[in-house]
Amino acid sequence: MDTATHMLRTGRRGPLFEYQMAFRDLRMSGERLGLAWSLAWHDVVSRYRGSILGPLWITLSMGLMVLGIGFLWGEVFGVSTRDFIPFVALGIVFFATVTGTINEGCDTFVQAAGMLSQTALPMFTFVWRTVLRNLINLGHHLVIVLAVLAYFGFWRSANYAGAALGLIFLVLNVGWISLLVGIASARFRDIPQIVQSITQAAAIMTPVFWPADRISPAHHAILDLNPFYHLLEAVRAPLLGRDVAPHTYLFLAGMAVAGWALTFSLFANTRRRIVHYL
Amino acid sequence: MKAPPVSISCRNLTLRFPVYGVDAKSLKKHLAKITVGGKLGRSHGATEVTALSNLNLELKAGDRLGLVGHNGSGKTTLLRALSGAYEPDEGSIEIEGHISALLDLGLGIDPSATGYDNIRLRGRIAGLSAKEIDERMDEIADFSGLGPFLAMPVKTYSAGMQARLAFAAATAVEADVLLMDEWIAVGDADFQKIAHKRLLKLVERAGILVLASHDIELLRLYCNKVMRLEGGLASPVTDIKKLDELMAA
Numbered sequence: 001m002d003t004a005t006h007m008l009r010t011g012r013r014g015p016l017f018e019y020q021m022a023f024r025d026l027r028m029s030g031e032r033l034g035l036a037w038s039l040a041w042h043d044v045v046s047r048y049r050g051s052i053l054g055p056l057w058i059t060l061s062m063g064l065m066v067l068g069i070g071f072l073w074g075e076v077f078g079v080s081t082r083d084f085i086p087f088v089a090l091g092i093v094f095f096a097t098v099t100g101t102i103n104e105g106c107d108t109f110v111q112a113a114g115m116l117s118q119t120a121l122p123m124f125t126f127v128w129r130t131v132l133r134n135l136i137n138l139g140h141h142l143v144i145v146l147a148v149l150a151y152f153g154f155w156r157s158a159n160y161a162g163a164a165l166g167l168i169f170l171v172l173n174v175g176w177i178s179l180l181v182g183i184a185s186a187r188f189r190d191i192p193q194i195v196q197s198i199t200q201a202a203a204i205m206t207p208v209f210w211p212a213d214r215i216s217p218a219h220h221a222i223l224d225l226n227p228f229y230h231l232l233e234a235v236r237a238p239l240l241g242r243d244v245a246p247h248t249y250l251f252l253a254g255m256a257v258a259g260w261a262l263t264f265s266l267f268a269n270t271r272r273r274i275v276h277y278l
Numbered sequence: 279m280k281a282p283p284v285s286i287s288c289r290n291l292t293l294r295f296p297v298y299g300v301d302a303k304s305l306k307k308h309l310a311k312i313t314v315g316g317k318l319g320r321s322h323g324a325t326e327v328t329a330l331s332n333l334n335l336e337l338k339a340g341d342r343l344g345l346v347g348h349n350g351s352g353k354t355t356l357l358r359a360l361s362g363a364y365e366p367d368e369g370s371i372e373i374e375g376h377i378s379a380l381l382d383l384g385l386g387i388d389p390s391a392t393g394y395d396n397i398r399l400r401g402r403i404a405g406l407s408a409k410e411i412d413e414r415m416d417e418i419a420d421f422s423g424l425g426p427f428l429a430m431p432v433k434t435y436s437a438g439m440q441a442r443l444a445f446a447a448a449t450a451v452e453a454d455v456l457l458m459d460e461w462i463a464v465g466d467a468d469f470q471k472i473a474h475k476r477l478l479k480l481v482e483r484a485g486i487l488v489l490a491s492h493d494i495e496l497l498r499l500y501c502n503k504v505m506r507l508e509g510g511l512a513s514p515v516t517d518i519k520k521l522d523e524l525m526a527a
Binding site: 009034277 | 292295296298358359361362363364365366367368369370371372373374375376377379381382385386388391395398402403405407408454
């Protein structure tokens with residue numbers, strides 16, 4: 001048994017107290033990370049129950065998309081498939097993790113309404129559930145990444161430590177966005193639609209399917225100001241054996257700090273209300 | 279270090295419910311409301327309902343409190359607040375001991391998963407480790423009486439079988455403080471009997487029971503104290519023997 005044996009719940013006691021309670025929630029969720037993992041694992045298993053390939057179905061359709069886009073668009077852009085297919089493959093796989101965690105973040109609290117309204121489970125547990133679920137899916141899609149890196153010979157030049165660092169930045173940033181849209185969606189039911197429109201637009205605006213160097217230097221702001229570009233670049237560039245621009249790390253670190261500060265404040269202020277939104 | 283004795287203490291507990299109507303949930307209407315200065319929005323905004331006001335409650339080990347009151351009098355709200363799900367708006371709730379809330383038997387039940395998977399999930403939510411659940415699995419499976427059906431998806435169960443599973447899984451966790459909403463009348467006559475026995479055992483083991491029910495006989499059977507809620511206002515905690523006077527008041 002690892003449930004609390006002492007529980008104290010009180011009315012509002014000023015902003016500082018609300019932040020303390022929010023931190024307490026975060027700490028408790030850390031202690032019960034195993035529960036978040038069990039729930040995430042259960043989500044993945046139950047979504048694909050009765051199918052033979054399970055989450056690999058998405059991997060398969062992604063693989064087909066990679067081949068289709070890789071050959072056709074490579075031709076359109078006049079880039080060799082040797083360079084273009086790995087680029088598109090990594091782009092699609094990691095961008096799916098970004099948009100998946102954000103889009104599913106909308107359901108984080110709505111889906112957990114039953115548990116939140118009758119247990120003292122930390123709310124952050126459900127945020128980790130969404131993040132972990134998407135990481136489990138990413139684990140399946142890594143098949144594509146590994147296949148492409150091996151086939152096109154990038155595995156020798158890839159900087160794995162750099163990619164791991166990029167993935168940490170990605171999860172840190174996607175985590176707060178997921179929590180933010182989760183709180184917002186619990187309160188306002190039209191947020192999921194807005195979030196989906198934004199992530200759809202981002203898929204087009206971000207160099208997932210098209211080479212970033214096609215943008216003329218004069219219009220480089222389109223990339224520099226696009227957070228999704230930096231999220232993707234931090235993971236993709238090291239795997240392709242390229243260096244990540246320092247300003248990308250700076251951008252991601254700044255975004256993580258500012259984003260978590262903002263979202264955590266929102267969480268601290270709405271924490272006791274979220275269960276009533278549902 | 280010896281754990282402090284089991285207790286529940288509510289002081290001046292007030293709980294208000296913001297009711298977010300369909301209108302209040304739309305962002306567009308929210309923005310529109312702000313731009314017109316909130317005049318139009320007054321009837322659409324979040325209305326607050328005071329579900330519990332200024333409730334004081336002290337319970338110690340051995341207390342079995344029955345909650346009575348009409349629908350909407352605040353019984354379930356109080357149980358949810360005691361379970362830690364609802365935060366008080368004013369006052370405080372302090373509880374020593376493991377809390378187990380049997381408010382909704384369907385908690386964490388996934389119809390497409392097998393009976394075994396559901397027991398595991400429910401156990402994880404209740405705070406058991408995977409190992410602890412495996413240790414209890416035989417006992418739970420045995421109690422549910424579902425036998426080979428536990429390996430089948432729960433959606434193939436009849437309503438009675440589902441209730442058996444949920445009940446067996448929900449009551450497998452030892453608790454010091456047991457919170458129950460309504461009496462969970464489940465299954466056929468046979469199961470009712472063993473369920474009754476199991477609950478009595480749970481009640482004996484639990485330091486404190488808080489039970490909300492409309493069934494007076496049931497309250498007499500399980501409880502030694504009673505409190506009446508009326509529109510969020512609580513009567514003083516009285517002895518179960520004075521239940522008739524309390525109800526007449």
